[in-house]
Amino acid sequence: xxxxxxxxxxxxxxxxxxxxxxxxxxxxxxxxxxxxxxxxxxxxxxxxxxxxxxxxxxxxxxxxxxxxxxxxxxxxxxxxxxxxxxxxxxxxxxxxxxxxxxxxxxxxxxxxxxxxxxxxxxxxxxxxx
Numbered sequence: 102x103x104x105x106x107x108x109x110x111x112x113x114x115x116x117x118x119x120x121x122x123x124x125x126x127x128x129x130x131x132x133x134x135x136x137x138x139x140x141x142x143x144x145x146x147x148x149x150x151x152x153x154x155x156x157x158x159x160x161x162x163x164x165x166x167x168x169x170x171x172x173x174x175x176x177x178x179x180x181x182x183x184x185x186x187x188x189x190x191x192x193x194x195x196x197x198x199x200x201x202x203x204x205x206x207x208x209x210x211x212x213x214x215x216x217x218x219x220x221x222x223x224x225x226x227x228x229x230x
Contacts (some may be wrong), residue, residue, distance in 0.1 A: 102196065105157045108147050110166060110192045113185050120190055123170050124158070125182040130172070137182070158183050166192055 116122045118136040125137050144151040161167040166189035171178040188195050204211075 103157070105149055105153060106161055108149070109154065109157055109161065110189055112143065112147060114190060120185045120187065123182045123184045126180065130181045161189065
């Protein structure tokens with residue numbers, strides 16, 4: 102996860118609204134939400150270009166950290182913004198789990214590297230004598 106995505110998630114979580122906080126694409130939807138920010142206002146607050154922010158939203162949505170907030174019927178839904186998912190609300194826990202799972206999966210590789218380094222150092226030291 103890149104810095105932009107982390108900054109967005111930290112901002113969403115810092116609003117203390119849980120999964121109710123929404124980042125709206127257009128102000129016309131603001132009357133329906135108690136806790137929201139507009140995309141362009143958030144981009145300005147965080148010092149991120151709006152296109153970069155939308156790309157980060159897409160990444161966060163594809164990875165389950167944000168959900169699309171939609172309006173309309175099943176046949177003609179339109180995106181009106183993004184909100185935190187459960188995974189996004191607890192993103193630090195899920196990132197930590199991903200790292201620990203990766204280490205658990207790759208620990209034999211780490212041990213092999215350590216053994217190889219020890220063997221290399223031993224061979225170098227024995228050739229110097």
